[in-house]
Amino acid sequence: xxxxIATAILALLPALSFEAGAQAQGSTLRAVLNLELQVLDPIIxxxxxxxxxxxxxxxxxxxxxxxxxxxxxMLEGWEPSADQLTWTFRLRPGLEWxxxxxxxxxxCVASLERWGRRDGLGGRLMAAAKGFRVVDASxxxxxxxxxFSQVIEAIGKPAAQIPFMMPAxxxxxxxxxxxxxxxxxxxxxxxxxxxxxxxxxxxxxxxRYKPREEAADGLAGGKVPHFDRVDFVSLxxxxxxxxxxxxxxxxxxxxxxxxxxxxxxxxxxxxxINPRPIAQMMGALQxxxxxxxxxxxxxRRALQLxxxxxxxIAGLGLPAGMSMPWCQSIFMCGGPYASEAGTERLRNPSxxxxxxxxxxxxxxxEPVVLLHSTDSVTLNPMALVIxxxxxxxxxxxxxxxxxxxxxxQRRLSREPPGRGGWNLMPVVFTGFxxxxxxxxxxxxxxxxxxxxxxxxxxxxTPLLEQFGKEPDAAKRQAIAAEMQRLVxxxxxxxxxxxxxxxxxxxxxxxxVLPVGFPVFWNMRRxxx
Numbered sequence: 001x002x003x004x005i006a007t008a009i010l011a012l013l014p015a016l017s018f019e020a021g022a023q024a025q026g027s028t029l030r031a032v033l034n035l036e037l038q039v040l041d042p043i044i045x046x047x048x049x050x051x052x053x054x055x056x057x058x059x060x061x062x063x064x065x066x067x068x069x070x071x072x073x074m075l076e077g078w079e080p081s082a083d084q085l086t087w088t089f090r091l092r093p094g095l096e097w098x099x100x101x102x103x104x105x106x107x108c109v110a111s112l113e114r115w116g117r118r119d120g121l122g123g124r125l126m127a128a129a130k131g132f133r134v135v136d137a138s139x140x141x142x143x144x145x146x147x148f149s150q151v152i153e154a155i156g157k158p159a160a161q162i163p164f165m166m167p168a169x170x171x172x173x174x175x176x177x178x179x180x181x182x183x184x185x186x187x188x189x190x191x192x193x194x195x196x197x198x199x200x201x202x203x204x205x206x207x208r209y210k211p212r213e214e215a216a217d218g219l220a221g222g223k224v225p226h227f228d229r230v231d232f233v234s235l236x237x238x239x240x241x242x243x244x245x246x247x248x249x250x251x252x253x254x255x256x257x258x259x260x261x262x263x264x265x266x267x268x269x270x271x272x273i274n275p276r277p278i279a280q281m282m283g284a285l286q287x288x289x290x291x292x293x294x295x296x297x298x299x300r301r302a303l304q305l306x307x308x309x310x311x312x313i314a315g316l317g318l319p320a321g322m323s324m325p326w327c328q329s330i331f332m333c334g335g336p337y338a339s340e341a342g343t344e345r346l347r348n349p350s351x352x353x354x355x356x357x358x359x360x361x362x363x364x365x366e367p368v369v370l371l372h373s374t375d376s377v378t379l380n381p382m383a384l385v386i387x388x389x390x391x392x393x394x395x396x397x398x399x400x401x402x403x404x405x406x407x408x409q410r411r412l413s414r415e416p417p418g419r420g421g422w423n424l425m426p427v428v429f430t431g432f433x434x435x436x437x438x439x440x441x442x443x444x445x446x447x448x449x450x451x452x453x454x455x456x457x458x459x460x461t462p463l464l465e466q467f468g469k470e471p472d473a474a475k476r477q478a479i480a481a482e483m484q485r486l487v488x489x490x491x492x493x494x495x496x497x498x499x500x501x502x503x504x505x506x507x508x509x510x511x512v513l514p515v516g517f518p519v520f521w522n523m524r525r526x527x528x
Contacts (some may be wrong), residue, residue, distance in 0.1 A: 058164035058184035062156030120444030279516025342485030
């Protein structure tokens with residue numbers, strides 16, 4: 001039966017030339033990610049697949065372990081001054097770029113400065129800083145002009161955009177353009193010459209990489225690459241992905257299509273991975289605030305009333321225990337800043353309430369362009385429920401159905417919806433993306449130009465500034481709760497429920513880290 005399935009897969013996908021032989025099978029890990037790799041610069045996009053690419057090719061100065069603690073990664077350590085205004089960072093010895101040149105403090109400063117021009121939390125760090133100063137080849141200093149409570153959290157953030165380190169010559173690339181080369185210091189190199197979009201992306205073990213001595217723990221510790229090669233394999237059809245995993249033609253699925261979870265649970269050759277709460281996912285509906293009708297807060301609130309978390313999450317078809325009955329904490333239920341602030345009016349959504357609020361809002365039946373990503377295991381079923389509810393609530397919906405990469409590109413447009421722009425787009429965040437208010441997509445980019453949606457709530461700005469300066473954790477929690485109240489009151493972004501779609505891997509692949517998104521160090525193949 002396995003041979004029949006494998007033969008069918010190969011017949012369906014002639015371009016996918018799986019390598020034969022026990023040696024290739026043992027030394028190559030084949031992974032199918034939720035979406036196809038398109039962008040090769042993790043600083044200019046927040047795409048999850050580019051994040052997975054980034055963690056293979058690049059490395060970070062600081063990493064988060066499995067308990068949420070920040071640990072040195074490329075760094076040997078750091079030391080703040082007594083007043084917390086001067087931070088000294090020291091690189092560990094022997095680090096090299098993929099081209100054989102040494103990693104220097106100058107490279108790290110250039111990388112941080114480029115990241116800081118793009119990332120929300122990075123931008124706030126830079127706004128509080130006088131600047132960086134290189135002391136010697138392995139030491140640099142950050143000098144602050146005012147207190148900033150999130151220095152280590154910013155440099156160690158696992159949420160896109162992640163401050164990956166790259167050579168200074170590449171970090172000099174204008175932030176509006178992707179870097180021209182894939183040169184990092186991570187555990188794998190990217191074989192750009194063999195990259196075939198629609199087929200595969202190939203990563204090869206970096207012989208120059210020097211893992212830390214500690215055991216791997218979350219994103220921290222020793223990133224030991226046990227496979228000679230990692231392939232991102234493109235299999236757009238969900239059922240074909242599952243068949244390929246069961247046949248042993250691929251080793252890892254980032255997300256199991258929900259219709260197939262029970263089937264894989266019964267397969268003794270497959271293992272499923274469920275992340276802990278802060279590494280789960282949150283569905284959201286992104287709103288473009290630039291153009292009618294959602295530049296009107298009253299229309300946004302009517303939209304809010306149409307969203308029923310229970311119905312949207314039920315559309316995913318997840319087994320019991322893989323979703324929360326109700327969660328409107330924008331910072332993830334189970335996270336350090338979870339609260340119920342501002343959630344009172346969201347507890348009883350209904351189509352009737354939404355229709356009544358829409359009539360009272362002044363909505364003029366403008367077409368609402370919704371970007372529907374049909375190739376995503378998570379976004380597609382959630383979008384189908386959202387589309388149905390919005391039509392029933394009275395919105396004049398124009399649904400544009402396409403692959404996620406095309407939709408993500410259109411989402412960057414600031415043009416009116418009728419001229420290539422958009423109004424709404426269902427999205428999914430991992431918990432890492434929205435745990436920290438200063439990195440959160442619904443608050444950190446307030447009144448800025450770097451994140452699609454372009455929301456602006458003036459009352460958020462002083463709260464963000466207070467949070468960044470506040471050293472007391474309990475007071476930061478209170479500030480975060482007030483931020484959440486504002487997001488819900490102004491309907492800046494809508495939140496559609498917390499859930500986890502498991503990853504899956506072959507049973508002969510061991511030591512898979514349950515981070516919540518794909519990382520490929522530490523994995524190894526074992527005899528069964």
